[in-house]
Amino acid sequence: MRILITGATGFVGKQLVKSLGEHQLIILTRNVSNGKSLLGSHHQYWQTLADKPDLNDIDAVINLAGEPIVNKRWSNKQKKLICDSRWDITSALTQLIRKSTNPPHTFISASAIGYYGRQGNTPIDETSGFNAEFSHDICQEWENIALQAQSQHTRVCITRIGIVLGKNGGALAKMLPPFKLGLGGPIGNGEQGMSWIHIDDLIRLLCYLLSNPNLQGIYNATAPQPVSNAEFAKALGSALNRPTKITTPPLALRLAMGEMSELLTTGQFVLPKRTLAAGFGFQYRDINSALQQVIN
Template sequence: MKILLTGATGLVGSALVTLLAPEHELMIVSRDPSRARQQLGHEHQYLASLDQLHNLNEVDAVINLAGEPIVAKRWSEAQKQKICHSRWDITEKLSSLIAASSTPPHTFLSASAVGYYGRQSSNPIDEQGVPHDEFSHQICKVWEEKALAVADKTRVCIFRIGIVLAAHGGALAKMLPAFKLGLGGPISDGQQGMSWIHLQDLLRLLNFLLTHAECRGIYNATAPNPVSNAIFTKALAHALHRPACLPAPAFALKVALGEMAELLTEGQFVLPKHAQSDGFEFRFTDINDAMDDLFNR
């Protein structure tokens, strides 16, 4: 299968390249093809821009992971626009290329995030849940609409990613220094939901969506058992053999991070109902097992 891949140099993308490379031909879009080639290998085709393409007639599938990291910088209005358009513009361009194809790719997998739901109460929410309208929802809503615009031309699967757990990189990389020093702890009251997924399960889910022609629509890419922030931090501390007793007050995060602090102090308990109903089986369903796998194998 010839697969066009965006966002290949990130945590999920680079791991996905390793998974797919033995069996598929990869066309990787990167703003810095030279750096991407050094990171991902010389055997793939690299493009500096989608503007080099007029259609996707020769491509079998598209996997779209591109986007400015949402926690890279404080949310100024300029940074908000960068977060949005880094997702919207490339997704719109991919959809335009699919629409312009006489023999379009049979599959379009496009990323989104559980931020689509916005802040929720303690009640679990699945793909049919009603979102809370805030910045994270607005990003994801438009992002998804731009991919779904070509659902009449190709099979579209949107995967809303939760907190990806990996031993190196991602959310845990930002948490590990404090926890390894015994300075970690819950955020605010620790009751906000944290919808997580082990990196290996996320990769398996993407491969499942890629290879199962009956799959289409919206999928929550999260483990079946979301947990509170207090339980999450306890599991991480336990896996690292460290205490987790120093809470981060909400007001201090607000001062330090501004509006971005809401990503940490608010949350949701997201369930992967669609993936499970389509027959996907998670290997890591318990947060303690996932943390132990990452840090105590």
């Protein structure tokens, strides 16, 4: 297949490119030299979609692009960047798909479990409602734009991705330094949900959605066993053989990170109900085995 990928130079994108090596990949990136350095020069590279009249020669599109949500404090400027970096590229892809006389048969577009907002301790799935806040607003518009590409010729799959656990990047890279020093532990009372997925399972899920033409709609990209923040801290300490006794006060995070701290002090217990019903099997279902694999 000829597959167009956005966000290919990111943490997840780099692993996805490796897994799709048998296909002809077109990488959309503003920095082609950096893309070739990270991913190899044997792929085709596009710098922009502005000069493309349609996507008639593309079989599938996988859209992973977006400014990291925890990259910087959420100023109004940063919030706009977070939104625009997702909405603009997704809108451009959707418009090109709709203009195509022979459009891609599959459009897989990323979203996040931030769609649900804070949910307390009640488990939720793809059919659950949401709490309106910034993270939901980002994801709702992101998804709505992608779903406009749906037609009798193009199926759209949305992956609501949880905390991705893998080596050398993602959320875990930011968590590891204090835990390695024995300074890690729960945040606040540690009861807030952490819905996670091992990066290998996320890549396998994206490939599964790509190769199963009967699948479309919303899929939670989270392991079947979400955990509390306290359970996560304990599992990470165990994998590192370090204590996890130090509690981080929510107020300290609020002072340091502002509104963005709510991603850490609140959470959700997200279940992949539709993902499992679609026949996808997770390799890493519990947090201990996942973290042991990543760390060791």
